[in-house]
Amino acid sequence: MIAAVHIGATPLGLVLSVMSAERERVVVVGGGFGGLQAVRKLRRAPVDITLIDRRNFHLFQPLVYQVATGALSSGEIASPLRSIFKRNENVRVLLGEVTGFDLAERRVLLDRLPNGGEGLAVPYDSLIVAGGSSYSYFGHEDWRPFAPDVKSLESALEVRRRILTAFEAAEVEQDPARRTVWLTFVVVGAGPTGVELAGQIAEIARDTLHRDFRTIDTRAARIVLVEMADRVLPLFPPGLSARAARALEKLGVTPLVERTVVGIDQHSVTVATAEGETERLPARTVVWAAGVIASELATALAAESGSELDRAGRIAVGPDLTLPGHPEVIALGDMVQVRDTDGNAVPLPGLAPVAMQQGRYAARAVNDRLRGKEPPPFRYRDKGNLATIGRAKAVADIKGFQLSGLLAWLTWLFVHLFYLIGLQNRLLVFIRWTFSFVTRGRGSRLITGRPTRAE
Amino acid sequence: MIAAVHIGATPLGLVLSVMSAERERVVVVGGGFGGLQAVRKLRRAPVDITLIDRRNFHLFQPLVYQVATGALSSGEIASPLRSIFKRNENVRVLLGEVTGFDLAERRVLLDRLPNGGEGLAVPYDSLIVAGGSSYSYFGHEDWRPFAPDVKSLESALEVRRRILTAFEAAEVEQDPARRTVWLTFVVVGAGPTGVELAGQIAEIARDTLHRDFRTIDTRAARIVLVEMADRVLPLFPPGLSARAARALEKLGVTPLVERTVVGIDQHSVTVATAEGETERLPARTVVWAAGVIASELATALAAESGSELDRAGRIAVGPDLTLPGHPEVIALGDMVQVRDTDGNAVPLPGLAPVAMQQGRYAARAVNDRLRGKEPPPFRYRDKGNLATIGRAKAVADIKGFQLSGLLAWLTWLFVHLFYLIGLQNRLLVFIRWTFSFVTRGRGSRLITGRPTRAE
Numbered sequence: 001m002i003a004a005v006h007i008g009a010t011p012l013g014l015v016l017s018v019m020s021a022e023r024e025r026v027v028v029v030g031g032g033f034g035g036l037q038a039v040r041k042l043r044r045a046p047v048d049i050t051l052i053d054r055r056n057f058h059l060f061q062p063l064v065y066q067v068a069t070g071a072l073s074s075g076e077i078a079s080p081l082r083s084i085f086k087r088n089e090n091v092r093v094l095l096g097e098v099t100g101f102d103l104a105e106r107r108v109l110l111d112r113l114p115n116g117g118e119g120l121a122v123p124y125d126s127l128i129v130a131g132g133s134s135y136s137y138f139g140h141e142d143w144r145p146f147a148p149d150v151k152s153l154e155s156a157l158e159v160r161r162r163i164l165t166a167f168e169a170a171e172v173e174q175d176p177a178r179r180t181v182w183l184t185f186v187v188v189g190a191g192p193t194g195v196e197l198a199g200q201i202a203e204i205a206r207d208t209l210h211r212d213f214r215t216i217d218t219r220a221a222r223i224v225l226v227e228m229a230d231r232v233l234p235l236f237p238p239g240l241s242a243r244a245a246r247a248l249e250k251l252g253v254t255p256l257v258e259r260t261v262v263g264i265d266q267h268s269v270t271v272a273t274a275e276g277e278t279e280r281l282p283a284r285t286v287v288w289a290a291g292v293i294a295s296e297l298a299t300a301l302a303a304e305s306g307s308e309l310d311r312a313g314r315i316a317v318g319p320d321l322t323l324p325g326h327p328e329v330i331a332l333g334d335m336v337q338v339r340d341t342d343g344n345a346v347p348l349p350g351l352a353p354v355a356m357q358q359g360r361y362a363a364r365a366v367n368d369r370l371r372g373k374e375p376p377p378f379r380y381r382d383k384g385n386l387a388t389i390g391r392a393k394a395v396a397d398i399k400g401f402q403l404s405g406l407l408a409w410l411t412w413l414f415v416h417l418f419y420l421i422g423l424q425n426r427l428l429v430f431i432r433w434t435f436s437f438v439t440r441g442r443g444s445r446l447i448t449g450r451p452t453r454a455e
Numbered sequence: 456m457i458a459a460v461h462i463g464a465t466p467l468g469l470v471l472s473v474m475s476a477e478r479e480r481v482v483v484v485g486g487g488f489g490g491l492q493a494v495r496k497l498r499r500a501p502v503d504i505t506l507i508d509r510r511n512f513h514l515f516q517p518l519v520y521q522v523a524t525g526a527l528s529s530g531e532i533a534s535p536l537r538s539i540f541k542r543n544e545n546v547r548v549l550l551g552e553v554t555g556f557d558l559a560e561r562r563v564l565l566d567r568l569p570n571g572g573e574g575l576a577v578p579y580d581s582l583i584v585a586g587g588s589s590y591s592y593f594g595h596e597d598w599r600p601f602a603p604d605v606k607s608l609e610s611a612l613e614v615r616r617r618i619l620t621a622f623e624a625a626e627v628e629q630d631p632a633r634r635t636v637w638l639t640f641v642v643v644g645a646g647p648t649g650v651e652l653a654g655q656i657a658e659i660a661r662d663t664l665h666r667d668f669r670t671i672d673t674r675a676a677r678i679v680l681v682e683m684a685d686r687v688l689p690l691f692p693p694g695l696s697a698r699a700a701r702a703l704e705k706l707g708v709t710p711l712v713e714r715t716v717v718g719i720d721q722h723s724v725t726v727a728t729a730e731g732e733t734e735r736l737p738a739r740t741v742v743w744a745a746g747v748i749a750s751e752l753a754t755a756l757a758a759e760s761g762s763e764l765d766r767a768g769r770i771a772v773g774p775d776l777t778l779p780g781h782p783e784v785i786a787l788g789d790m791v792q793v794r795d796t797d798g799n800a801v802p803l804p805g806l807a808p809v810a811m812q813q814g815r816y817a818a819r820a821v822n823d824r825l826r827g828k829e830p831p832p833f834r835y836r837d838k839g840n841l842a843t844i845g846r847a848k849a850v851a852d853i854k855g856f857q858l859s860g861l862l863a864w865l866t867w868l869f870v871h872l873f874y875l876i877g878l879q880n881r882l883l884v885f886i887r888w889t890f891s892f893v894t895r896g897r898g899s900r901l902i903t904g905r906p907t908r909a910e
Contacts, residue, residue, distance in 0.1 A: 056902045075527075075528025075898065082667035094627070115627050117628075169569040172551075172569060173570045212537035212548075213537070424898050444533075446512045448609060
């Protein structure tokens with residue numbers, strides 16, 4: 001089904017021509033929420049789809065932090081892309097790293113193939129790019145080793161290793177001052193991920209590990225949640241932020257708002273107020289959940305198309321999510337900034353529902369164009385905003401209704417189980433959560449992997 | 456509860472005196488099957504127990520290979536040691552690497568503590584050492600990078616990465632010869648682990664991945680199982696070995712018996728017959744499951760006690776599992792060779808049931824000695840031997856009854872679920888197995904971690 005064409009002395013060794021040449025060739029880059037929805041919605045259309053990702057699985061991003069806290073095991077929130085589309089003969093999955101785009105020749109340039117091969121070019125008739133985003137560290141990549149994020153499974157497992165090792169270290173630490181530093185945890189960024197993570201660390205210290213140790217009292221652990229804005233969950237209505245802050249404080253989390261991180265090293269985080277006053281927080285375990293920067297694919301697309309990038313590295317796309325001058329190229333999700341017909345930025349949050357709706361829209365747009373129709377502009381339907389804080393505690397802002405407490409928490413549980421891929425993962429996560437709720441335990445608190453922190 | 460005593464200018468910075476000094480201090484080294492049973496059986500006795508392990512979890516070793524095949528997620532077969540004993544105030548868990556023993560002063564020497572500390576000495580009145588074993592690579596440690604084992608979670612995840620990446624590599628490989636090499640898998644060692652692993656790889660190729668790829672036919676994969684003895688499962692009766700071999704062949708596994716591995720590199724395994732004829736098997740994915748060597752703790756104990764080590768590095772212990780001249784020190788499991796009163800070796804297989812029975816025996820022996828009784832010699836009750844080959848296929852040798860097929864497989868399932876620690880893990884594994892059985896899928900086939908193989 002694949003014909004390889006050697007193209008002379010170009011650095012690209014091969015051109016991959018995918019399946020039958022008569023059908024529209026759609027290439028989707030990225031198997032996250034946006035890309036997955038695009039492929040799902042397109043798979044019954046008369047098109048040949050190639051889904052390209054660096055990883056062989058779709059990761060349920062909103063629950064990665066629960067791997068970091070040992071609440072879930074990594075396999076339970078990831079689904080192999082191939083198995084999702086195994087019954088769709090017109091969907092092909094290709095592992096590799098997209099290094100660039102040749103918009104003139106309509107080819108996606110790939111590298112680092114699983115067989116060690118380099119330089120593959122995948123031709124397309126329609127292209128959907130959904131590269132997502134990563135944490136920015138405010139340009140301080142040197143902080144990353146001291147403050148891993150909870151974006152990938154690998155970094156979540158590293159965070160889990162650090163959190164659990166910190167309690168173990170405190171248990172054998174003879175010096176009381178150093179013990180306190182081992183028992184101090186700093187989470188940077190009080191968006192939903194930061195809030196949920198801080199709440200879970202507090203619950204681990206207070207409930208899960210309380211009877212596990214013989215020397216330390218894990219309840220003495222200090223969890224600090226640093227946020228640049230003037231409140232936690234700044235994207236929520238102020239009333240819900242206040243409720244979330246109270247719930248966090250009750251759990252033992254200290255929110256520290258209006259503070260910018262200005263330094264991180266192996267033993268501390270330094271924060272500064274708007275007035276420039278700095279404070280050094282001694283802590284051995286720091287987790288990063290702040291500052292989002294668009295995927296480098298936005299830069300690659302911009303270089304080819306002449307589109308603008310905003311400060312978060314996002315590429316500007318039109319109301320129909322296409323690149324200016326390239327109706328055959330759609331970009332979506334965290335890596336784009338949608339502009340209306342007047343060129344004004346349409347504010348959209350960097351959330352999974354936005355990417356999912358845009359993915360489905362992209363599929364419809366490709367289908368419309370195949371039939372000679374012009375798609376209507378993308379419109380985001382805000383279905384609400386959810387964040388959980390701890391056991392039976394959450395906040396929800398659903399079309400103006402503000403919920404908190406048990407009802408919000410049950411909504412959160414239901415929504416997350418619903419959007420997980422596959423019945424098996426839903427069942428496994430449901431069992432984990434049930435046990436965590438009943439026993440206050442975290443079943444998967446393993447210290448694995450090799451230490452990457454100098455201790 | 457812990458008093459630290461600085462002992463002058465010795466390299467050991469600290470002596471840890473555990474809990475009340477009046478009660479018998481029992482130190483158990485190793486949280487595997489043997490150590491865990493010893494602590495479980497002793498925890499209601501009037502003793503203070505310190506359980507020392509490098510890892511913070513008990514690993515259910517017989518199922519680690521299922522993590523390597525993506526059938527299970529790593530958290531599902533591991534249980535945090537602290538949570539197992541959280542309700543036992545007299546049990547203390549200590550993470551660290553045992554570097555040696557001071558039998559004269561009755562202290563266990565520890566290093567690599569979680570806080571980065573070095574040199575801790577843990578005093579004991581009774582000592583139980585259950586260090587287990589690892590794969591030997593027949594002395595060829597240089598083969599390890601090319602042929603990881605399935606002993607630890609980390610190496611199992613590396614094997615999983617290699618198996619799955621091999622299929623991905625074959626999918627994009629244009630050269631038919633190289634594609635064949637990517638689709639060749641060699642498992643070294645046809646004991647239960649090797650047989651089960653080879654069978655699972657065959658099932659993955661034949662059933663699980665069959666519809667996942669668009670270019671390759673995964674059913675063309677070749678799985679070779681290399682064994683030094685003259686049959687697979689050499690510890691089973693010959694009739695069951697023959698049945699296992701037939702079942703393997705039906706699945707597409709080629710057993711290659713009476714072959715010794717004489718070389719492994721990045722692209723091949725070289726095997727030799729007894730006559731010295733060599734054959735090179737081109738393969739990109741090799742998994743090691745042969746040759747067992749005792750934990751280095753056996754060497755450390757031998758150095759102190761003058762006990763003998765056998766060729767597998769195991770230390771000789773008496774009929775009551777104690778070191779000669781040290782009735783207060785018991786060693787057990789894969790790291791010991793039991794000698795009868797005449798000094799003859801008692802042949803015992805290197806299986807979990809042996810370690811578990813010895814662990815329980817050790818607890819009883821400590822208890823007996825506390826009450827001034829002399830324990831009877833250890834006697835192994837052979838409850839049988841099980842190995843699964845694939846879907847509804849297994850062999851069982853239970854007190855002379857030889858089973859194969861569905862009944863043996865159900866026995867295998869039941870026994871493994873029964874011995875898993877904790878209701879939660881049992882439920883999770885049961886769900887995984889049910890889904891695998893019904894869908895022929897492997898839910899956790901994720902390629903994670905960084906490549907350690909040059910590709």
